[in-house]
Amino acid sequence: MHLPMIRTGVLSALGLLLSSPSGWALEIATAQTPLALLDTPSHLQYLPSLPPLTYDCQLDAGTATEHLWAHLPDPGSSVDSATIPIETVKGIRFVGNQIYSDRQLREQAVHPIATTPYSWQDVEAIAAEIAQTYQDNGYVNTWTAVPAQIPDEKNRLTVVILESGVEKIQLTHALTSDRLDTAEICDRLASAAQPLHLDQLQSVLQQLEHDPLIDSIHTEFVPGAYPQSQILQVEIINTSVE
Structure with a gap:
């Protein structure tokens, strides 16, 4: 997968x-x-x-964008979920968001998913919903990514948000x-x-x-x-x- x-x-x-x-x-x-x-x-x-x-x-803002890009995989690459213990994921961490707070993004995209641990499909849905929220409010060049990673010490996966100017x-x-x-x-x-x-x-x-x-x-x-x-x-x- x-x-x-x-x-x-x-x-x-x-x-x-x-x-x-x-x-x-x-x-x-x-x-x-x-x-x-x-x-x-x-x-x-x-x-x-x-x-x-x-x-x-x-x-x-260029430096911040370049810093985020440096931590993303190639856009044409994919992540083998078999190498990541997804069953341990209990939370989502956001990086790069300034327009909307973590709390706003959780209310919009994370809270509607009622159960944990989160599946890869859940993480994809969260990232897509966040990007859609930005687009719906006029920030049409902002996008999201789930880079290759393992859960952090708090069992969270990171969704990267590029509020692209x-x-x-x-x-x-x-x-x-x-x-x-x-x-x-x-x-x-x-x-x-x-x-x-x-x-x-x-x-x-x-x-x-x-x-x-x-x-x-x-x-x-x-x-x-x-x-x-x-x-x-x-x-x-x-x-x-x-």
């Missing part, structure tokens, strides 16, 4: 198909087919004498302007991107479009260094300055 690592939660671009543990189709961007999030047509053209300038916004935000603007505060724009984008919440990100982009210094914005997601991680690329066309 094999226990596949639970992988749920994939980035969806404003109304596109989401994934779920119940088997919805996956829409994962590739380098050849990035996900378009918001494409606002522009009536301005780039000036060839002023090449675009690109900034990497500073993000705080974007791995990196790349901000590009074509016309330089001392009045355009790049750091502030990065901060506003990061506030909705870690963890990624599409409604909040859309709101931030709409607010930025009302800035008189900004003519239009184009954004898209491209694959990051880790499976299901994304890089948010934001291109801003500045208002022409006479």
Whole structure:
């Protein structure tokens, strides 16, 4: 019997198909087919004498995500449950959750399972339910995993939760302007991107479009260094300055 690592939660671009543990189709961007999030047509053209300038916004959550990834098995691998004494598992431990407390996750996903010890099917169901909870509340790039492990000293198995934001935000603007505060724009984008919440990100982009210094914005997601991680690329066309 094999226990596949639970992988749920994939980035969806404003109304596109989401994934779920119940088997919805996956829409994962590739380098050849990035996900378009918001494409606002522009009536301005780039000036060839002023090449675009690109900034990497500073993000705080990348280290935590990388740390969790370092403790996960390869997504294509499986776990042989015969090597783990599952009959001793009396509890579930969560790692990586910040939006929801352990108590909230237990009430949502663990308490409905009335009996212990937990079977592998129970652990899979708990991980899938947690991922679905995040998705239902707009955190569509968050997913869960049950890595290879043995029960800890309290007879618990660990469910890893990656409250995934974007791995990196790349901000590009074509016309330089001392009045355009790049750091502030990065901060506003990061506030909705870690963890990624599409409604909040859309709101931030709409607010930025009302800035008189900004003519239009184009954004898209491209694959990051880790499976299901994304890089948010934001291109801003500045208002022409006479």
